[in-house]
Amino acid sequence: MDSANIFDHNRVILCHFDNYSAASFFARYGSSILAPAPLPEGAGAIAEPADITECHAPEVVKAALIVRYGFAPAELTHATGFREWMGSSAAPIRIHLFRFTTFDPPCAALEPHGGIFKPISEMRGTPMMELNLLRRAFDLVMSGG
Numbered sequence: 613m614d615s616a617n618i619f620d621h622n623r624v625i626l627c628h629f630d631n632y633s634a635a636s637f638f639a640r641y642g643s644s645i646l647a648p649a650p651l652p653e654g655a656g657a658i659a660e661p662a663d664i665t666e667c668h669a670p671e672v673v674k675a676a677l678i679v680r681y682g683f684a685p686a687e688l689t690h691a692t693g694f695r696e697w698m699g700s701s702a703a704p705i706r707i708h709l710f711r712f713t714t715f716d717p718p719c720a721a722l723e724p725h726g727g728i729f730k731p732i733s734e735m736r737g738t739p740m741m742e743l744n745l746l747r748r749a750f751d752l753v754m755s756g757g
Contacts, residue, residue: 618676619648620702621667625694625709625745628717628729629753636753637717637729638746643737645746647727648680650739651698651705657741658699668706677710683721687714693752696745709749 623646626639644650666672670690678685694709712718717729732750735743 618667618673619680621665621704622673622676622706622708623647623649623651623698624673624677625707625749626712626722626727627709627749627753628712628714630715634754635731636750637731638735638749639722639727640730640735640738641725641727643739645735645738645742646707647677648725651741652700652702655698655700655705655741657744658697658704660695660697661704664706668704670708673706673708674710681721681725683718687712687718689713691749691752694749696748698741707745709752711753 625645626647628637629635638645639647641647670692674685674688674690677683677688689711691709691711694707696707698705698707719729722728732746735746738746
């Protein structure tokens with residue numbers, strides 16, 4: 613499955629957390645926090661499906677992120693405690709949380725894709741469904757997950 617099709621079934625929240633200062637930043641693209649695109653119209657939260665396919669696997673999504681955005685594999689980790697799913701008319705969509713392990717947020721890596729890093733306090737205007745996902749991601753990051 614090519615990386616474009618992977619993102620038909622997955623979305624990603626990218627974050628950077630500084631362990632020293634506890635500063636957390638999340639990627640934002642226009643009014644959305646989800647890469648590579650916002651959720652489809654009418655998507656809503658669902659329970660984790662019983663039949664999770666390979667296309668939802670974190671390592672497959674990470675590989676697709678690396679191909680699409682050119683991120684360095686060693687600088688990106690998957691937050692295993694973040695297990696969110698959305699239902700759409702086409703198929704279930706898994707929401708992944710990936711964290712950069714770099715000293716500073718890799719702003720230059722996001723800029724060519726219309727992305728910027730912002731603290732959660734500057735996320736006004738984000739759709740409510742995404743804000744709820746962001747709150748859960750923030751709670752997990754701040755708790756060390």
